[in-house]
Amino acid sequence: MRLGVLDVGSNTVHLLVVDAHPGARPLPAHSHKADLRLAQLLDDEGAIGPEGVDRLVAVVHDALRAAEDKGVEDLLPFATSAVREARNADEVLARVRSETGVELTVLTGEEEARLTFLAVRRWFGWSAGRLLVLDIGGGSLEIAYGMDEEPGAAVSLPLGAGRLTASRLPDDPPRPEDVRALRRHVRAEIARTVGDFSRLGSPDHVVATSKTFRQLARISGAARSADGLYVQRELKRTSLETWVPRLAGMTAAQRAELPGVSESRAGQLLAGALVAEAAMDLFDVETLEICPWALREGVILRRLDHMESS
Numbered sequence: 510m511r512l513g514v515l516d517v518g519s520n521t522v523h524l525l526v527v528d529a530h531p532g533a534r535p536l537p538a539h540s541h542k543a544d545l546r547l548a549q550l551l552d553d554e555g556a557i558g559p560e561g562v563d564r565l566v567a568v569v570h571d572a573l574r575a576a577e578d579k580g581v582e583d584l585l586p587f588a589t590s591a592v593r594e595a596r597n598a599d600e601v602l603a604r605v606r607s608e609t610g611v612e613l614t615v616l617t618g619e620e621e622a623r624l625t626f627l628a629v630r631r632w633f634g635w636s637a638g639r640l641l642v643l644d645i646g647g648g649s650l651e652i653a654y655g656m657d658e659e660p661g662a663a664v665s666l667p668l669g670a671g672r673l674t675a676s677r678l679p680d681d682p683p684r685p686e687d688v689r690a691l692r693r694h695v696r697a698e699i700a701r702t703v704g705d706f707s708r709l710g711s712p713d714h715v716v717a718t719s720k721t722f723r724q725l726a727r728i729s730g731a732a733r734s735a736d737g738l739y740v741q742r743e744l745k746r747t748s749l750e751t752w753v754p755r756l757a758g759m760t761a762a763q764r765a766e767l768p769g770v771s772e773s774r775a776g777q778l779l780a781g782a783l784v785a786e787a788a789m790d791l792f793d794v795e796t797l798e799i800c801p802w803a804l805r806e807g808v809i810l811r812r813l814d815h816m817e818s819s
Contacts, residue, residue: 510528510529510530510582510583511526511527511528511529511538511579511580511581511582512526512527512528512529512535512581512582512583512584512585512809512812513525513526513527513576513579513581513583513584513585514527514584514585514586514587514805514808514809515569515572515576515584515585515586515587515611516587516589516804516805516808517545517547517565517569517586517587517588517589517591517592517613518547518588518589518590518591518646518647518648519546519547519548519589519590519591519646519647519648519649519669519671519672520544520545520546520547520548520646520647520671520720520773520774521542521543521544521545521647522542522543522545522565522568522569522572523540523541523542523543523805524539524540524541524542524572524575524576525537525539525540525805525809526538526539526540526541526575526576526579526581527809529809529813530813531813531814531816531817532813532817535806535809535810535813538579539575539579541571541572541575541576543568543571543572544773545561545564545565545568546647546671547561547565547591547592547595548590548591548647548648548669548671548672548675549671549675550564551591551595554596555594555595555596556595556596556597557591557592557595557597557601562600562601562604565601565605566604566605566608566609569586569605569609569611570608570609573609573610573611583812584611585614585808585809585812586611586612586613586614587613587614587615587616587808588602588613588614588615588616589615589616589621589646589648589649589804590618590621590646590647590648590649590665590667590669590672591647591648592613592615593615593616593617593618594648594667598615602615617665618649618651618664618665618666619663619664619665621644621646621649621651621665621804622642622644622651622652622653622660622663622664622665623653623659623660623663623807624804624807624808624811625642625644625651625653625718625803625804625807626640626642626653626655626658626659626660626663626807627658627659627807627810627811628718628800628802628803628804628806628807628810629642629716629718629800629802629803630657630658631658631802631806631810632800632801632802632806633714633716633800637713637714637716638656638712638713638714639654639655639656639709639710639711639712639713639714640653640654640655640656640660640712640713640714640715640716641653641654641706641712641714641715641716641792641794642654642660642715642716642717642718642800643715643716643717643718643722643785643788643797644717644718644719644722644803644804645668645669645670645717645719645721645722645781645784645785646669646670646671646719646721647669647670647671647672647777648667648669648671648672649665649666649667649668649669649672650665650666650667650668650669650699650784650788651663651664651665651666652664652665652666652702652706652788654706654709654712655709661709662705662706662709664702664705666698666699666702667698668695668698668699668784670721670774670777670778670780670781670784671777671780673691673695673777673780673783673784674776674777674779674780677690677691677694677780678691678779678780681760681761681776682757682758682759682760683757683779685757688757688779688783691780691783692783692787695783695784695787696787696790696791699784699787699788699791700791703791703792706792714798715792715794715796715797715798716797716798716799716800717744717785717797717798717799717800718799718800718801718802718803718804719803720774721774721777721778721781721782721784721785722744722781722785722797722799723742723769723799724769724770724771724774724778724781725744725749725752725778725781725782725785726742726743726744726799727742727768727769727770728752728767728768728769728770729744729745729748729749729752730748731743731744731799733768733769734769738801741798742798742799743796743797743798743799744785744789744796744797744799745795745796746786746789746790746794746795746796747795749782749785749786749789750786752782753779753782753783753786756778756779756782757779759779761775761776762775764776764778764779
């Protein structure tokens with residue numbers, strides 16, 4: 510059957526259409542994406558303002574039309590941290606439901622981490638052993654660890670690249686004192702969780718997902734997206750440590766000229782790099798591998814599992 514997953518994230522609203530059935534690998538058929546940056550549309554009281562809600566409703570309408578055009582039989586719509594943490598989340602969800610008919614499921618941060626972990630486990634298989642999975646989104650950082658398809662530990666931290674850029678790096682290029690303050694903040698937040706994971710033992714394989722990690726790997730020399738899903742892509746901590754001060758000295762426009770860095774994400778790449786560097790350092794990771802599957806694929810795989818068991 511043809512499934513569609515509609516991901517209302519902190520940076521983008523992304524419709525992914527796949528051809529899938531239980532027991533088979535989902536095959537991508539279409540991708541429809543709109544930059545919305547909900548995390549940056551919050552007002553001083555933490556609510557998504559009228560303009561932001563209007564734009565969200567319009568983008569969901571566009572995604573529905575695209576899903577219909579592509580013959581989607583079943584749509585799986587969900588929202589993550591930007592909607593989850595908005596002060597007026599209930600009103601936003603009600604407006605989307607009344608004007609589009611779409612009932613957005615709001616995932617908790619832990620659910621995000623667990624579904625992403627499932628996707629990574631299926632991609633690498635059992636031979637990967639104990640997995641440590643890192644995922645930097647626009648609004649949050651997810652960390653998960655485990656031996657099975659369900660992680661033994663999973664946590665979500667408010668350390669998304671978009672969120673941190675909007676709240677802590679207001680200047681372009683950023684002021685050195687702001688970069689140092691953000692570095693301290695990120696490391697303190699991650700350090701609080703390290704002990705919970707360390708007690709479970711050392712991972713056999715460390716994996717990262719998300720656009721932020723893919724862009725950091727690309728500027729560090731990893732293969733282009735055009736080279737295909739099955740090319741191994743890695744990010745080394747030594748390379749990241751070299752790039753962080755360089756990114757800190759660049760404007761967003763200068764970062765956008767780097768290989769693989771989109772103009773829409775260039776402004777938040779430094780914050781993402783600081784989070785990635787801190788996570789790799791505090792978890793003592795020298796090299797991690799980039800996984801092309803993440804949360805959206807996890808949502809699809811979970812749905813297929815339920816279909817198979819019903």
